[in-house]
Amino acid sequence: MIGRLNHVAIAVPDLEAAADQYRNALGAKVGAPQDEPDHGVTVIFIELPNTKIELLYPMGEDSPINGFLAKNPTGGIHHVCYEVDDILAARDHLKEQGARVLGSGEPKIGAHGKPVLFLHPKDFNGCLVELEEV
Ligand code: CO
Secondary structure (H helix, E strand, C coil): CCCCEEEEEEECCCHHHHHHHHHHHCCCEECCCEEECCCCEEEEEEECCCCEEEEEEECCCCCHHHHHHHHCCCCEEEEEEEEECCHHHHHHHHHHCCCCECCCCCCEECCCCCEEEEECHHHCCCCCEEEEEC
């Protein structure tokens, strides 16, 4: 059911420093910061030949990234995002398999303007999973 790895998201305590490191030390193609108020994050996408890295930084007091950075002050891998053809079919199948969908269970529009859902990390070996319809 899942397709390509769309991105790996890394929560960072300093967005500018992380972007500079990917640009200068790692020599990657780094995009511009984008605010995602619906998700409480500011993101920067880094284009790699085979996938993307999403740098995540909290936006606002209620950002879900604040708690993550409190537990992981130097930053850390926050989630992986897999592509699916049909997000509602994927959600329904996963619910049948016993996986918990976070939030209302309805897809939200993600950073690429496409519908996304998140799956409970406790149901996936401690890894928060994002699904994105492509
Ligand atoms: Co993501």
